[in-house]
Amino acid sequence: MENRETLSALTRVAVVLAGALQGVICYVITWYIEYAKLPSDTLWLMCVVPATVVMTTTLSLAMTSFRKPFLWLSLGMIGAAVAGMGGWLKWSVAGLESWNLRDEMLVFGFHLLLMTLFVLPWLQRRLDPVPTTSFYSDFYQRNWHNALTLLIIFVSNGLFWLVLFLWAELFELIGIGFFDRLFFHSDGFISVAIGVVSASAAVLTRMQVRLIHALQNLLTLIATGLLPLMAALALLFIGALPFVGFESISARISAAGLLTTLALLLLFLVTIVWHPQRQTLPYYAPLRGMIRLAVAIVPAYPVLAGWALWLRISQYGWSPERLYGVLITIVALVWAIGFCASALIQRREPQKIHAYVIPATGLLSLIFLALVHTPVLDPWRISVASHMARYQDGRITADQVSLYMLSNAGRKGREAMLTLQNDPQFISNPKRQREINGLLSRNAGGAGKMTAAMLEKQVQLAPGMAHPDKTLWQAMLSNQYRFESCDSAQSNCLLMPLDLNSDGKPEAVLFQFTDRTIVAYTQTNTGWRIAGDAWKMPEALTRGELDRALRQRKVKSVVKPWADIEIFGERVDMSYDSYNNAQWR
Template sequence: VLPWMQYQLHSQTGSARYPQFYLRLWHNVLTLFIVLVANGLFWLVLLLWSALFRLVGIRFFSTLFFETEAFIYVTIGLITALAVILARTQSRLVAAVQKLLTLIATGLLPVVSLLALLFIVTLPFTGLEAISARVSAAGLLSTLTLMLLLLVAIVNEPQKRVLPYPRVLRGMISVSLCVAPIYMLLAGWALWVRIQQYGWTPDRLYGALTVSVLLVWSFGYLIGLLRRGRDPGEWQGKVILSVSLLTLVILLLLASPVLDVWRISVNSHMARYHSGKITADQISLYMLDHSGKLGQEALKSLRDDEAFTQNRKRNRELMTFLQRNKVSPTADDLARVVMIAPGSQKPDAAFWAFVKEQSYSGASCLEPDACVLVSQDLNGDGQPEQVLYNFIVAESQVYGLKEGKWTQKAFARLPDGFSKTQLLHAIAGHQLDSAPKAWRDIIVDGQRLDVDYYNE
């Protein structure tokens, strides 16, 4: 946006638009580069400063530099402002850096062009299957094309009629520009294969938009090469200006509901599930959990999906994601909602406060018939532990007192299909018991070794 605004504010009468756009874009990029370098060097000095004083036990500077937000904001703003002033006032310095980078690009362009030609010649012998089988194929092809197009735009300055190379190299670069659209068509095809296989994701949507922009850019250069007798520099300016406007429009659409990447991704994922293209086990709960409000709505819809929740493991994972996003219950909420099993002791307020802080699944106990608390002596010391059965996440947590404070002792997975009714029926029929472990710990010279047995 900035180069366009600068052109409108400081347009020069009788001057073409692209040369001004080119210079202002270069100036803005180099200004940003100087800002980043200046901030990086300054903070490295501050890091060394704080580290030296920490050696002698003085942490004041470390706290001031890296833990005081006001200092950080003021310092970054000050260094950024000074760097911008430097870039705006030292025009010769900026021009020298631009010239240096242009010379580097001039040396790289033939190498990248040769790479593009060698790879396109290799493809008929290796086959296109190798491209479609690689997850990063579209990204690699897009990167190669972007490097080629950027280097051409940098080297072919507005005031130059032809590229500064011998005729052979100019011909090689022109041929590489002719194959650039082929690369983008291949990248689009590889990306579409992945979309057909796995649906839309934010990364694939960004990739599709990037491929679209590069496809327009590469075809624009190709048309310029085919337009004999016309000024190629003038056409290049029109192409780059058009691509910049297209990129700006896409960025604006991405910031609007029109191209909401999370909405598109969630709708695509759930549509594939409901159409049978993927199974319940292939649903990405992690992706839905990180997809904002629409992702949370999709997770809630799965909670009411019998085909999904019939598997206890899937249901437990789903409830873990849902409960993590809920407001944590208070200790009073847990004490009021959790059922105390018949014959069990009612714990004190400290117990509920500890459960609230320690149990990640505590919020699920607010659901109807979700949790039951049972007092049961599991170590034979005569003092019953408190066992919290959670049927939503299908596990039980064991809590006990140690030196007058509540601690979590253990947890156990509940069997598939185990319900509150079964637990209460077992308690009423005196069928709730405990069993000693068959495998024992080791004692060496009076010292006990806690042995964790596998699959026991």
């Protein structure tokens, strides 16, 4: 590990300047994107900015000297790899809305952070002038140091901006708004300040190694106290499972996530407590035995999680979340099997196996994270292919095709929707045809594709009702999301006249059986408008029952028993429903 003598003053200054340069580059790129009115998925934002941030972060945490060609070669390779993954992301998210693109960029940034943490220990050891410890011990310590450095960077930024917030607010009290504009409304200052503060915090942690070790020891003590509790939980759960049955696991949607989290947390605590300098666990014999037993059975949890995931995949197909779940479960299984072997085979010298398992798990995680941002394990490519295969095989119907998922799946989702647009079976339903045409024209929900004439064809009229004028259908289009599911073939929308305000003029009341809603329109001097609605029909009411009620004249308006209040001619609307329907009344 670095110490005060191995990080020269010139290196420290260079790290801080690199942080400032990162801020300047990010600011200039974002300014240019706005100035040139470039799209939000431009290569500048998706390739250059991530590559710059990752390269400067790696430089800040790994550089010990300028005179090491391997450092610059590594930075170039890392920058090229990140830019390549960003280029694939740009290609795959083509067609997404800006808010969905923002979510994808956040996920990409989080994955880059994890990949940087996995790469750094290998690079740092390669750049270390004279490694003085064994590989596993050095690998372990560097992972600790990098994780705590990241924590201190976040804390430092939080405290820095808290001070600036106090600074700006105090001067706002006396009418000086300059500092508020400078600190929080100047993109250049914000970008450079974050880079400088982060780089300074990185230098601080690399210089104050003893303080970092003290923080590491404190967290290790906390983990030492939590490990027996986690081991007891793991044993109790696996012991209770045969009595309650495995069906309870398959019934829970979050079962795989809970089981994998338990396994990863137990393995994480064991790794912290059973560090390379410790040959035996620091507990009394009964607790040591309990923890060893928990480590021996921990592979059962990833196996159960994988089984639960496979049930979901066989039922509903692949999705990005399920793909991530499978990859995490594989990593947990490799980690768990390695530790299980150390507890059963190398009982006296478990560190011999740990020295291979932990680095291998880190490398496997790094490989998975990288492949997720390539065509090999692209989550949206796999999800869309799975969904379309299920539709083409007949495992799901046209109504079960998730246009929402496809519309948020980028390029591959759009290609799938183009296929559906030309599929006679899929577009045989007018509602589905409107939806997919609207989504392909970047008009969510098909809004603007439905016309008054189309809506009139999809809504059935009650027997004896005269055809309403076109102004009613035009008024209904302003809330057409309520009527998107209307389909004359399914007879799920019925329009009938009913006088609801005793003025002698019937309102137009539409019963929508798919969403189980009722909407009433009234005609005024300015045209038709919504007069009221109900979001819940009687549970037993079907279209057939409503037709029977109409024939028997059992559909009628009912005057509400509670009245409003009038004071000097001014009416006060009173709301009674929530009190009359309250369970405790």
